[in-house]
Amino acid sequence: MEKIIENWKSILQIEDWEITTQSVKPGQIDYDDQDYFIGIERNFKNQTAIIYHDVDLYEKAIIHELLHVKHEQLPETTFEEYEEFICMKTDEYLLEFG
Numbered sequence: 001m002e003k004i005i006e007n008w009k010s011i012l013q014i015e016d017w018e019i020t021t022q023s024v025k026p027g028q029i030d031y032d033d034q035d036y037f038i039g040i041e042r043n044f045k046n047q048t049a050i051i052y053h054d055v056d057l058y059e060k061a062i063i064h065e066l067l068h069v070k071h072e073q074l075p076e077t078t079f080e081e082y083e084e085f086i087c088m089k090t091d092e093y094l095l096e097f098g
């Protein structure tokens with residue numbers, strides 16, 4: 001997993017970031033209506049991020065979360081628009097580099 005993260009950090013040109021992963025127990029997190037959780041907590045000042053997950057991580061999910069690091073949400077966009085953008089970018093990168 002470490003290797004996959006390092007590989008995508010370099011593709012996405014976010015090598016300066018320190019990305020770690022943290023598995024959490026199911027139920028430790030507030031779920032909307034999903035039955036699993038993968039999410040990222042970012043600190044843009046320190047350039048560190050933690051990917052939290054209660055299911056096994058897989059490459060597409062890692063790319064998605066790392067894109068949340070590369071692209072900060074623009075103030076004029078809604079969360080849904082931002083998610084849509086990140087999902088679109090994830091597919092683009094998977095097609096090109098996956």
Ligand SMILES: [Zn+2]
Binds near residue numbers: 064068083086
């Ligand atoms: Zn997302």
